Amino acid sequence: MYINAISHYLPSTLIQNNYYTQLKGFTDEWIFQRSGIRQRTWAADNENTHTMAIEAVASLVNGLPRDISDVDLIVGATYTPYDTVGTLAHAVQGHFNIHPAAAVTITSACSSFINAVEIVEGYFATGKSKKALVIASEHNHSYSSEDCDQSAHLWGDGAGCVLISAERCSPGDIQIIDVHTSGLGHIGKGVGGICLKPSAGGLTMPYGRDIYINACKFMAAEARDIVEKNRYMLDDINYLVPHQANSRIMDHVAKILGLDASKVISNIEDTGNTGCASTLICLSQNWQRFTKEDLIVVTVFGGGYSSGAMLLRK
């Protein structure tokens, strides 16, 4: 599989840490030290999971030499749905008039983008799809509860998208060498570690410590496993793109893997935790930085729990 094009959208409203100083007494330094966040991106009142996804895809389409009419599969990824019936994937299909195409929207919490790529891999394997559009979009702000002292200040909003083809389309494509996901609903606090119950209070994080421990463990393990399975060594990694939940988790994962901090790509300082869109937005923001033969590892951990990784080669 090959990534042909990538793009993202971040809303223009920036909420600085001092918002939470006024609201909860959390100082800028207290938040930054514990999360790496200085500000977070918030969707405007007229924006939502769908509109951000459409903005990201519009930006992707504008950068292409031709249109996206050959897309035959649309996979949306979000745990913060605007509409679970007229879903993210269907909204993008409708807006860009992409047909015939299969369309489905998925969630595996913050791992969802990697799960979406694995689903694309399956459609490619059956031959039912040759070109897929994957969109990850999160409107955390619409579900986050200011009452949750553990998580309210962490969340950002944003969207990213990639065009993936079964065969190489141009020399600039980045190859997806491998993708892997694991469901981890059976470990630790599992299904109750982070919750988003739309009918009962929105996003809460009752077990932050359990998430921290398991995120470090499984993000490092997923990265190591996918590298070694594909006969590379950890030293071969040029860039690590971890799920942007918390800079301390990212630092810890890099340390476990023995990777220098300069290899870790992060945007959490400026965007907050943009959920399953976070690694996709990071990849998009750094796309021009990657040079020929670069080996890039994306590794994620999500509430629920779940984990996954993707190995890319420029």
Place this chain on the structure above:
Amino acid sequence: MYINAISHYLPSTLIQNNYYTQLKGFTDEWIFQRSGIRQRTWAADNENTHTMAIEAVASLVNGLPRDISDVDLIVGATYTPYDTVGTLAHAVQGHFNIHPAAAVTITSACSSFINAVEIVEGYFATGKSKKALVIASEHNHSYSSEDCDQSAHLWGDGAGCVLISAERCSPGDIQIIDVHTSGLGHIGKGVGGICLKPSAGGLTMPYGRDIYINACKFMAAEARDIVEKNRYMLDDINYLVPHQANSRIMDHVAKILGLDASKVISNIEDTGNTGCASTLICLSQNWQRFTKEDLIVVTVFGGGYSSGAMLLRK
């Protein structure tokens, strides 16, 4: 692909049509003539999308000669999520301690069960999975708005599940000859035809007429296409299992296909519209009725819009 086992769960609370006579002045006959519904199943206060799914899987496990520890993929399907972070698939994984396994929950509205089977097909094609558990569970009652005169009286709650293997496991397995889905976000009222915006009012059906017309058209077309593509004729169909949205839609689809009403399997009179779980529950309720060589077509249409079909042979 082969269905090895199937089961379902329907809550015990039955709401008769006279509930809506008192609430809205809709008589039993008025509701029945327009929808085919006499009563609908409602989850109890201590039940939700997860608990119903777990009940269905518990019932499936109890009927098996051995446990489900060889399941390596869990796909949840729901547009009425209890939790979008600790998802339906993860809740089942945690409860039954199924690992290692990939886990993901999807929505393509009322088509979601068929989309889930198509995702399983992809995992089987990559060789990443050999045995999958698909669970469809809907708690419509938790999101339905009594204010919506077009839809409030239609919704039921329930769950169903199937165990699917890449290879035949026993002579009683039913083969999935083919599965197909289409995203239809670009047609008719599309994304706005039925809505479930968790942050903004729940389930509503502003464009019932548009849904009616497109459901008839696409459910018939999906059924015809999958039969003809696999070199059968419509006369070869022993049973048609249409999405249980409305008995008038089902009658119309059967008429378009030239099928006798006796071939149409339905439970809507007793359960209401149980969303993406509806065809799965119908299959489970009629599993013992199918005899060797029976050809069974499942055809669905969902809000958003989307459609799909599955061709089964006993």
